[in-house]
Amino acid sequence: MPAGGHEGRPHKVYMRSTTLTKPEEAARIGDGGRGGGGFQRSGFGGGEGWGDFRVPERTYRLGMWFALTGIVMLFAAFTSALVVRKGMSFDWVPVRVPRILWLNTFVLLTSSAALELSRRSLRAGTAKAFTRWLAAALVLGLGFLAGQLIAWRELAARGIYLASNPGSSFFYVLTAAHGFHLLGGVVALAYVVFRARPIALGEARRTPLDVTAIYWHFMDALWIYVFFVLMTYL
Secondary structure (H helix, E strand, O other), X not given: OOOOOOOOOOOOOOOOOOOOOOHHHHHHHHOOOOOOOOOOOOOOOOOOOOOOOOOOHHHHHHHHHXXXXXXXXXXXXXXXHHHHHHHOOOOOOOOOOOOHHHHHHHHHHHHHHHHHHHHHHHHHOOHHXXXXXXXXXXXXXXXXXXXXXXXXXXHHHOOOOOOOOHHHHHHHHHHHHHHHHHHHHHHHHHXXXXXXXXXXXXXXXXXXXXHHHHHHHHHHHHHHHHHHHHHHHO
């Protein structure tokens, strides 16, 4: 009798079935199971990528509005602190706002107008005008920042510094906070200028331009508010 006591019992043979994967399915699996989709390599969902998935433009717009809401809250807090500090202060010294701020305001308004003219030129299909107005908006934005530095130097020449008195402190803080945020807009605008040709030719999405325009116009309106606060409370 064979060892193990299995005499007379039939042997069962187990066979493992193998299913071949089609090349198309393997490619989909390699792409993360999205059926060929995936995030594209170009920053704002540009032309070439790993698939046909694109982040919707409304997602960028929504993110931008969330960021702008935070900026509004920041400057609202600065304004509240200024009003309270001036109301309970015995050492408040009025600060004569430099005249160049009027010119800076005009420059920034002109920059927003140039940006809108560039967008209209893009819709009209005029690539050269689009690029020209876009570059003008960037140059005017840099001119505004240069004008703010001149305003600070004028105050310093008068012996008014950040810690001179509460009024001067708020002047420097408000203008510096706005200038810092505007600098971010200048960087974004420079990126759009760099991508102007692909955008004009339809080889890249215009989402960076539209989102940057929202931010830039907001910075314009925010400066009008800051300028009003400076003229009213300082």
